[in-house]
Amino acid sequence: MIWYKEQNDNDIIVSTRVRLARNLDKYPFPNRLSEEGCQKVLDEVKNAVLNSGSTLANSFTFKAMKELTPDEKQALSEKHLISIEMAKGDRGGALISEDENMSIMMLEEDHLRLQIILGGFRLKEAWELADKVDNVIEESVNYAFSEEFGYLTACPTNTGTGMRASVMMHLPALTMTNNMNKIISSASTLGLTVRGLYGEGSKAYGNLYQVSNQVTLGISEEEIIESLENIVGQIEKHEKDAREKLKENEEFADKLWRAYGTLKFARIVSSSEAKALISQVILGKNMGIIDIEEKLPLISLMVETEPATLMNGEKLTPTERDKKRGELLRENV
């Protein structure tokens, strides 16, 4: 099941993602690849997956970027199935598994980037699944690999394991108490990056952060996962402590209840306001301050109210979207 709909008992860790960057040894990297070369890479990877006969690969469907509307591409990126950069262009395509927890982007920055996203804190499981899909593909293609450096990638920062493991955390209490800068800089000294919801350079809308490894060279996949697990556990503890301190703060409870009132009755709600309000209501529910039975998992409302996911094929103006978003929130909160 797609990450945001999965049952998840962890209040703070929303999802886990493992991404492997791979390139075929026969072709130049995508930025230097001819159109013909692109088609060949696409075909080789597609066939490697779809014709593998593996049950794992059975559920994949291919989507060519040039055949999708801008809204359809944006909806895929809102669900984190393709990158924002890929959604902006017409190049390449993606293989996406039926339950939307596996996707393989082709001809983004690298020939292929395969990723597994699971709900909750499941780094090892995601890595094992990524490794299996990687093995299926490698049965049919030769990866660009150096004994000295490991997997070769278009950008040297990914060379080595080619792996980026990341964990999406909901950190409203650390954010509200202005502790995120401290967290971000201490994670950085440990070789990890803490970024906003949509990765590099994006804002932490809805107080959602991605914690991921910076280093991929001279370190094994297991070491990356271990160090990430360790730091994520520490950040989780800090968030819990921050929540504990806010527990008796009545002005804070008032703020959360007001967010709930707005979410429940507002008629026109922007995407960023929706995320900010949902974040506060999730926090209130997690802390036992707001006692409600919502119809949809609140975290999934953050994705369902994203512009393209919300439109779901309809063509709406921004104002019409803000109204539809308000409606969806009122019906489900």
Next chain:
Amino acid sequence: MIWYKEQNDNDIIVSTRVRLARNLDKYPFPNRLSEEGCQKVLDEVKNAVLNSGSTLANSFTFKAMKELTPDEKQALSEKHLISIEMAKGDRGGALISEDENMSIMMLEEDHLRLQIILGGFRLKEAWELADKVDNVIEESVNYAFSEEFGYLTACPTNTGTGMRASVMMHLPALTMTNNMNKIISSASTLGLTVRGLYGEGSKAYGNLYQVSNQVTLGISEEEIIESLENIVGQIEKHEKDAREKLKENEEFADKLWRAYGTLKFARIVSSSEAKALISQVILGKNMGIIDIEEKLPLISLMVETEPATLMNGEKLTPTERDKKRGELLRENV
């Protein structure tokens, strides 16, 4: 019944007040009166009312300012039964009728000021009632009266009829569309004043305004009432027109719904925020935008959430009051 609890089908006109300023001919005005003189005035007026034998006067109870706590005095002024100035001091007293629609302040600016407050738009009824009470008092005392000027008062602006007739109007649409300054200045050219909730110099909390006559000299009581009725009717029409124009405005509806959400769920609410939110919810309900069944008349919540009325004898800190106010609003909206 006290004005704000009365059944009132007028969406815009909240209450009607007629006040008569009177002085006894035997004594100097209060600002020049000895303590002994004050006691005599108090006794004469009190006896004139309480010993009159009139059924109208039967229901009055006397409250000496010096025997009331500051909170008790403030609560009376929040209900408009005594003036804010009187509530601040220890001088004089007030006769208040059981159903709290009649009150007689003694030794405020004048020897006595008798007022009638009724819910809704009932100027003539209020004036007739005021006239009756005035006659009852005049059976036992001699008023300071000049054939040339009429009733003599401490401040010359009240000399003549000694009457101030005022109508409290709820004008949120004119306020939100920034039309109140125009209304205030055109009322002024017609000899009328438009002021905030608590009269002279006060802000229009909750978008409540008092429209009253400025002139009391050279004009009869009937003429004052007629001209006030006329202007109030015009302002009412302007408010209706402003509401009509806002009817299809979705951002405006959104604003009202958000106010409702906050009122329904906030935990800590100040007195001025409460009035602003209640005003918006009343407007939403009047305009058929917000469809709710509240437990108490919303306008009465404006008074019930005033600091002293809210405390109702309890001693609370401002924060405790803000919490109690939130509770009261949540329970009744």
